[in-house]
Amino acid sequence: MLQVSDRAALAKSIANVDKLLLHRTRLGICVLLISSGGPVSFTELTQLLEETDGSMATHLRKLEDASFITVKKSFVNRKPLTVFAITAEGKQAVREHLQLMHELHNTVK
Amino acid sequence: MDQFQKDLQYVRAAVEKHEATSFAPGIPVIWAFICVCGLTLQDIRPQAVSVYWMCAVPVGFVLSMVLGNMHGKGRAAVAPKLGAIEILHWLSIPVAIGLMVYIFSMRSAPTVMGAQMSLLIVALVYFLGGLHLNRVWLYGGLAMAAGILLIPFIPGFPFTATGIAFGAALLFGAFAKRPVPSYRDAASV
Numbered sequence: 001m002l003q004v005s006d007r008a009a010l011a012k013s014i015a016n017v018d019k020l021l022l023h024r025t026r027l028g029i030c031v032l033l034i035s036s037g038g039p040v041s042f043t044e045l046t047q048l049l050e051e052t053d054g055s056m057a058t059h060l061r062k063l064e065d066a067s068f069i070t071v072k073k074s075f076v077n078r079k080p081l082t083v084f085a086i087t088a089e090g091k092q093a094v095r096e097h098l099q100l101m102h103e104l105h106n107t108v109k
Numbered sequence: 110m111d112q113f114q115k116d117l118q119y120v121r122a123a124v125e126k127h128e129a130t131s132f133a134p135g136i137p138v139i140w141a142f143i144c145v146c147g148l149t150l151q152d153i154r155p156q157a158v159s160v161y162w163m164c165a166v167p168v169g170f171v172l173s174m175v176l177g178n179m180h181g182k183g184r185a186a187v188a189p190k191l192g193a194i195e196i197l198h199w200l201s202i203p204v205a206i207g208l209m210v211y212i213f214s215m216r217s218a219p220t221v222m223g224a225q226m227s228l229l230i231v232a233l234v235y236f237l238g239g240l241h242l243n244r245v246w247l248y249g250g251l252a253m254a255a256g257i258l259l260i261p262f263i264p265g266f267p268f269t270a271t272g273i274a275f276g277a278a279l280l281f282g283a284f285a286k287r288p289v290p291s292y293r294d295a296a297s298v
Contacts, residue, residue, distance in 0.1 A: 050123075
C-alpha cells in the first residue's frame with residue numbers, strides 16, 4: 001500500500017507526464033529518429049511502426065506542432081519524398097519522459 | 110505500467126528492425142570476398158599479397174561508399190555526417206596497417222619497433238575515440254600517428270620519443286580551442 005507521501009509524489013509525476021509521448025507510436029517515432037542519427041522517411045516510419053498512412057500522418061503532425069520533429073519534403077526521381085528528423089527539444093522531451101516513467105515505475109513497485 | 114512495458118517492447122522491436130536494415134548488405138559481402146581472396150593469396154602466393162591489398166582495398170572502399178550511398182538514398186536516410194564518420198572509422202584500418210608496414214620496412218631494432226607499435230595502437234585508439242567519443246582525442250590520435258614517423262630519426266631514445274609524442278598529443282587535446290561534442294551526441298538519448 002502506498003504511503004501518503006508516495007501517493008502525492010505519484011500524483012505529481014502523473015501530472016507531469018508528457019501526454020504527447022504517452023502514445024506508443026509517437027514515442028516510437030521519436031526514439032527511431034534519435035537512434036537513426038539522421039532523417040527517416042515517412043514510408044520507413046510507417047513500415048517500422050506498422051501504422052497506416054493516415055494514422056502516421058496524424059501522429060507526425062502532432063509531433064511537428066510541438067516542435068519535437070522537423071519535416072523536409074523533396075522529390076526523388078519525380079516522386080515526392082518526405083523525411084523527418086528529431087529536434088533538440090524532441091530529444092530532451094523523450095529523455096525526460098523516459099526518466100519520469102522510470103520513476104513512476106519504481107514508485108508503483 | 111504493464112501497458113508501458115508493452116509500449117517499450119513495441120518501440121524496441123521497431124528500433125531493432127531499423128538497425129537490421131541500416132547497412133547496405135552488399136558491403137560485408139564485398140569485404141568478405143576481398144579478405145578471403147587476400148588471405149588465401151598469403152598462403153599460395155605471398156609475393157603478390159602487397160599488390161593485391163593495394164588494389165583491392167581502394168576498390169573495396171569505393172564500392173562500399175557507392176553501395177552505402179545508394180542504400181541511404183533508397184531509404185531516404187542519407188546522413189552525410191554519419192557517412193563521414195563511417196568512412197574515417199574504416200579508413201583508419203588501412204592507414205594503421207600502412208604505418209605498420211612502414212615500421213617494419215625501416216628494419217628498426219626491436220625496442221624501437223616496440224615503441225612504434227605501441228604508439229600505433231594508442232594512436233588508433235585515440236583516433237577512434239575522437240570519432241566516437243570526443244573530437245578532442247581525434248587530434249591526439251593524428252599527432253601520435255605523426256610521431257610514429259619521427260621515431261626512427263631518434264634512434265637512441267625510442268621510448269622517450271614515444272613519451273614525448275604521447276604527451277604532446279594529450280596536451281594538444283587539452284588545449285584545443287573548444288571541445289567539440291562527439292557525433293554520437295546527436296544520436297543518443
